[in-house]
Amino acid sequence: MSDLLALCADLPRESWQPGELIIEAGRLASRLYVLTSGSVTVERDDVPFARIDTPGAVFGEMALVLGQPATASVRASSETQCHVIDDPETFLTERPGAALAVLRLTASRLDGLTRYLVDVKEQLADEVGHLGMLGQIVDTLVHHHAAVRPGSVRDPDG
Secondary structure, eight states, X not given: OHHHHHHTTTSOEEEEOTTOEEEOTTSBOOOEEEEEESOEEEEXXXXXXXXXXXXXXXXXXXXXXXXXXXXXXXXXXXXEEEEEESOHHHHHHHOHHHHHHXXXXXXXXXXXXXXXXXXXXXXTTTOOHXXXXXXXXXXXXXXXXXXOOOOOSSOTTO
8 A cells, every 4th residue: 555655645635534525435436546645435425334444455446446436425424535536437447556556455445355255154054034135135236247248339238
């Protein structure tokens, strides 16, 4: 993560006070953030589920990469400062080391989540009823792949 901080050293910084919203769920994202100090809380439907507090950590990347509105809100949980990347696609293209750093961080987060889901599945393997269904849900989540259909605007089925 220190690599990403070094690659962002020339970029502007912004600051937020505790409780201030940085990313709002449901809104299209256009910026990428690299934490320089402080901490943020990631929440969905007002339920906090992650805390980011390591300098050099990136957030806001999922919505940008997927080209969809943010699926979670990010709120400063302390006095927070971040490098702000206003043109993430150009930044990641022109600084391939940054793209690799973001990829590594994202892969690390996915690996942690996958390990957690497998652990939950193993713990609930012998359960029946609603708890027993969690194993099937985990299987669906782990094996879910976005459908990609070849074609074009002229021939969307081809």
